[in-house]
Amino acid sequence: MPVQFVDPCVSRTKFDREIAEYRALEAEYRSRGWLLLEADFPGVLVAMAARQLPVPAVVTGVRFDYTNYDFEPPSVQLVNPFTGEPYLAKDLPTRLDRQMEGPGGIQVQVGGQVVPMVSAQPYMQWYSLEEVPFFCMPGVKEYHQHPAHSGDRWELHRATGAGRLVRLLEVIHRYGIAPIDNLAINLQFVPQVQGFHSIPPP
Amino acid sequence: MQDTTITIVVNGQPTQVVANPEASVLSVIEPALRQTGNAGQPAENWELRDQEGKLLTAEDKVEDFLGDTLFLNLKAGIGG
Numbered sequence: 001m002p003v004q005f006v007d008p009c010v011s012r013t014k015f016d017r018e019i020a021e022y023r024a025l026e027a028e029y030r031s032r033g034w035l036l037l038e039a040d041f042p043g044v045l046v047a048m049a050a051r052q053l054p055v056p057a058v059v060t061g062v063r064f065d066y067t068n069y070d071f072e073p074p075s076v077q078l079v080n081p082f083t084g085e086p087y088l089a090k091d092l093p094t095r096l097d098r099q100m101e102g103p104g105g106i107q108v109q110v111g112g113q114v115v116p117m118v119s120a121q122p123y124m125q126w127y128s129l130e131e132v133p134f135f136c137m138p139g140v141k142e143y144h145q146h147p148a149h150s151g152d153r154w155e156l157h158r159a160t161g162a163g164r165l166v167r168l169l170e171v172i173h174r175y176g177i178a179p180i181d182n183l184a185i186n187l188q189f190v191p192q193v194q195g196f197h198s199i200p201p202p
Numbered sequence: 203m204q205d206t207t208i209t210i211v212v213n214g215q216p217t218q219v220v221a222n223p224e225a226s227v228l229s230v231i232e233p234a235l236r237q238t239g240n241a242g243q244p245a246e247n248w249e250l251r252d253q254e255g256k257l258l259t260a261e262d263k264v265e266d267f268l269g270d271t272l273f274l275n276l277k278a279g280i281g282g
Contacts, residue, residue, distance in 0.1 A: 021214045028253070028271065098278070123278075137278060159242035160276055166214030171278045178255060 002067040002075070004042070015041045015066045018165040025166075033177060034169060037081070042066040046169060047081035050180040059177055060093045064165060065141075073154050073163040075141040077132065078124065078172075089126035089133040094176035096123035096135070123175060137171065139163045208264060209271045210234040210250075216271075223265035227258050227272070234274055243276060250274050 004011065019039045022029065026036065033049035033056065044064040050057050061081030064074045077086045078093070087093070097120040106117045126133035134142035139162030144154040154163075161167055203223045210219050210230055217237045219230045231245045250258045251273045258272070 018214070021216075024216065025211060025214070025271075032255075139276075157242075159240075160247075161213035161240055161242075162276055164213045166211075167275050170273070170275045174255070174278070 002065065004067050006068045006071045011066060011069045011071075012041050014069050018066070019044070022165055029166075029169075032173060034173070037061070042069070044165060045079070045081070045084060048169075048173060048177050050177050050183075052178075053180065053183050055183060057180075057183060059180065060087070060172075062169065062172055064168070070158055070163060073139055073141045073144055073157070074165075074168070076135045076168055078135070086132045088129065089124075089131055090129035092124060092133060094124075094180075095120075096172060096175040097121065097179075098123065098175050123171070135172075137168075139168060203265075206264065206268060208267060210274050211271060212238040212240055212274045213276060221264045223263070223268065225264050226260045227262040227264050227267060228260050230264065230272070231274060247277055248274055249277050 022036060022039075029036075031051075033051035035047040035049065035058075036044070037047055038045040042065050044066070046062045046064075047058050048060055048062060050059050058081055061079040061084065063077045063079045063084065063086070065076075066074045079086050099118045100121040101116045101118055107114050108117045109115075123135060123137050124133045125136040134140075134146070136143050136146070138144070138149075138152060138157045139154075139160075141154075143149055144152070157163070205220050206223050207218050208221055208230055210217055212234050215238050217234055219233045219237065221227075221230050221233075228250060231248060231250060235241065235245065235248065252258060252267065253270060253273075
């Protein structure tokens with residue numbers, strides 16, 4: 001549990017502003033499949049559904065922790081929307097993949113057409129499948145705390161709104177929810193003995 | 203044509219921008235950023251989308267979105 005060392009009035013006022021602005025447009029966000037489940041300082045829990053599917057599906061929950069905001073950026077985790085437990089890397093429902101063109105503009109020939117080579121670069125990162133992964137993007141605490149990003153400090157992004165609730169939800173929606181265009185359901189029928197059907201004796 | 207008012211939601215914060223209906227819809231970006239105090243990043247680091255999430259370009263006109271709410275968000279940028 002992080003310690004609140006910033007004057008709680010400051011963080012709470014900024015937190016309340018985030019929630020008030022969200023509430024003002026809540027119907028719009030709900031129509032996208034965003035469901036605000038909890039908003040109790042410093043935490044926010046939003047369930048994100050793929051409403052574009054014939055059978056809309058709740059894909060993931062997103063938990064924000066605005067402790068010490070905005071001296072520090074919010075912590076962001078993908079969580080099970082029903083239990084609130086953070087997903088381990090092996091259980092992630094989405095990796096927030098984005099398409100990146102290969103270095104040096106490498107092109108490949110596919111079916112007679114020359115197209116740029118692209119690869120999937122996930123915003124969710126981990127070292128072990130048994131770990132809780134982290135959302136690796138400027139504006140997120142886990143990104144700025146990582147030693148690889150010591151040259152890209154939060155202070156460079158703080159004034160841009162990079163840690164704001166709606167902005168982060170937009171990114172998660174764009175890379176994790178909007179690209180979902182199909183739902184595969186496997187049904188397996190297992191024969192079971194339900195009882196005996198007696199044949200009357202002749 | 204008379205100027206019109208269009209609602210832009212900047213990182214979740216709504217603001218009303220006065221715009222020329224015949225101008226490119228991207229012309230609303232700078233006033234929307236200025237009005238909401240978002241001076242930390244240049245306009246090219248932001249992206250404007252409609253309610254369906256479609257990315258708007260310089261070809262799109264303000265008059266195509268009269269009465270709509272548009273969404274201006276900081277690009278996701280590097281990471282991962």
